[in-house]
Amino acid sequence: MTSLIRPDGPAKLTGRATYAADTQVPDVVYAALAPATVPFGRVVEVNLKAALDAPGVIEAYDHTNFVPMVAMQAPMLGHSVIPLQQDKIHYDGQPIALVLAETLEQAQHAAQLVTATYADTGTPLMFDQAEDIGPGGPQWIPLDAVKGDHQAGLAAADKTITAAYTTSDRHHSAIEPSATIAWWEGEEVVLHSSVQAAAMAQPVVATAFGVPAEHVRVICPFVGGGFGSKGYVWPHLLLAAAAAKASGRAVKLVMTRAQMFSLSGHQPATAHEVTLAATNDGKLTAVRHYGVNAAARVGQYYEATTSASTWLYDSPNIEVHNRIREVDRPQPTPMRAPMEGMGQFALESAVDELAHELGIDPVEFRIRNEPAVNPMDGKPFSQRSLVECLRQGAAKFGWADRKPGMRDGNDLIGWGVAVSTMPAFRMPSSARVRVGSDGHVVVETGMQEIGSGLPGMVQLVAGEVLGVDPADVEVRHGDSSFPPHSGTVGSISTGALGSAVQAAATEVLEKLQAQPGDQLGAMVDAAGLEFVDAEARWAPDEASGGYSIQTYGAVFAEVRVDEDLGLVRVPRIVAVYSAGRIINQLAARSQMSGGIIWGLGQALLEKSVMEPTMGRFLSRNLAGYVVPVNADIGSIDVSFVDEADRIASPVGAKGIGELGATGVSAAIANAVFHATGRRVRDLPIRIHDLL
Ligand code: MOS
Secondary structure: OOOOOOOOHHHHHHOOOOOHHHOOOOOEEEEEEEEOOOOOEEEEEEEOHHHHHOOOEEEEEOOOOOOOOOOOOOOOEOOOOOOOOOOEEOOOOOEEEEEEEOOHHHHHHHHHOOEEEEEOOOOOOOOOHHHHOOOOOOOEEEEEEEEOOHHHHHHOOOEEEEEEEEEOOEOOOOOOOOEEEEEEEOOEEEEEEOOOOHHHHHHHHHHHHOOOHHHEEEEOOEOOOOOOOOOOEOHHHHHHHHHHHHHOOEEEEEOOHHHHOOOOOOEOOEEEEEEEEEOOOOOEEEEEEEEEEEEEOOOOOOOOOOHHHHOOOOOOOEEEEEEEEEEOOOOOOOOOOOOHHHHHHHHHHHHHHHHHHHOOOHHHHHHHOOOOOOOOOOOOEOOOOHHHHHHHHHHHHOHHHOOOOOEEOOEEEEEEEEEEEEEOOOOOEEEEEEEEOOOOEEEEEOOOEOOOOHHHHHHHHHHHHHOOOHHHEEEEEOEOOOOOEOOOOOOOHHHHHHHHHHHHHHHHHHHHOOOOOOOHHHHHHHOOOOEEEEEEEEOOOOHHHHOEOEEEEEEEEEEEEEOOOOOEEEEEEEEEEEOEOOOOHHHHHHHHHHHHHHHHHHHHOOOOOEEOOOOEEOOOOOOOOOOOOHHHOOEEEEEEOOOOOOOOOOOOEOOOOOHHHOOHHHHHHHHHHHHHOOOOOEOOOOHHHOO
């Protein structure tokens, strides 16, 4: 198994890696936004006079004098509405004015001088987790799946549990705030923008301005963390491009940290009700999972939090239903890990509760309910080594020594386990591989490097196929003029881009009639050519549609709970994953550790409180919204089952970016129960839950 130190590391450490806002553009002017201060309604008048009179101000815009853009639908557009196009206000913080000035400070100062009067506003609709999961809740959305007869499953059971679980509103908190620098060259627009998917941004910008896609160039080699907040297209991109069009200047618009809390999505709070029933010998007879999430009234963003409940455990009767509650808030969006990050907390807590009721070890209980095929649709799994993950993880963790009443001084010690899983999202990707007569290998792809190590993955795959040293492969990425990659989103990249690179490199060999390891440069030279290249596009094939394709893992957590203070520490986590082929062990383990830390934040720290009269997230900085730091993290031991899933993708890889963030919060909550006897069903677990 290969481990490659990330090739992009030195550039990042020395500041040579250029992020959107770092790009040096001559004669750039600075934009700043003024926010709406009501949760919904209509802006009657925006007063721009003071802003226009402020030093350095070039121009100020509101909905009455801005460049018109073509409206379009979410989700490609993160917000279903483009700000500064009409008087309607859909959420607190919606931009109502944009100020352009010669310096950043002048723009920000002037934006603060903008005032407005509003009408048709009032008290915002709020998401009520306790009420919205019940029968009086909002309408269902069509994400239902039903097999068998739930009542029959209950009748056949010896033990049944029903419990409600909730997760909180959370924010992505990427280090790099979103930013765009835009300018027009005639009918063409160039954008340096922090986006996870240049290939998705390009058509959205083209639609908004009514120009052909090839007139839009989006450049973004590096993203300083996204976690979903830069997947869809958010207002900064369109506003910067429009301001550039209006002013004829290059415009730079960088989100403030506070704006990241309302203008780039968030993970919506969710509520769940899970019913599980089983016979005394630990065989499930019924699984039912209801899920509901908060959504913006204009947005309809849904979290399919119940999906894993259809494939994780064998049961003759399975039923899942989803709904959304539309409330007055900014638009939510996917956040690592969408769907299962929240859904697995509910399901995997409930599984622990039922195993406890039955007096069956929770690892053993899961193994007894391992399905042979997808229990909902009967499709074979492409590859699923969950039982191996559970067994290997239990052995590494020392699970056999688990007993009640463990303690160390004032600390109650608990051990918990939960399963991780994500659907394997698959989207198209493409790459061009070129071998020069000097033997130099270049791979070009529109891909964004987000911190996960994709350039190293590309080097390894190209190097393997061509039989060259990975370090000799140059990877150029992050420009919409390169072959498109769907996006560094949905954990798709290694499977999709890896397969595209593999195909393109194979084609180069075929063109040269070469074998891996041949002197390719000399062969190009001998053919009298400067270079030989090939471009390949990979997309999921039809045959793989006959399979149920997911990733899996087992997470074991130890917690220590201070008996007097209610403080939860997590000194160690052991996790084993089944995620197809792992192309770069080092980068993959690093990414899984990051995912586990992400899950720990969900379990113990992250909760964004919405103010109920203003419809506004109260904390809009990293002092008020707390994420894990090094001092919160103990030992994390990550390993992978050695396998390759060639049904999921020709390169054998499936995604891991999101997988690591699933199951962790349930493992920790289950460990807290084991330590304290307290079952906490609402995340995050806080001190007062344990006092
Ligand atoms: Mo993602 S949560 O598709 O970055």
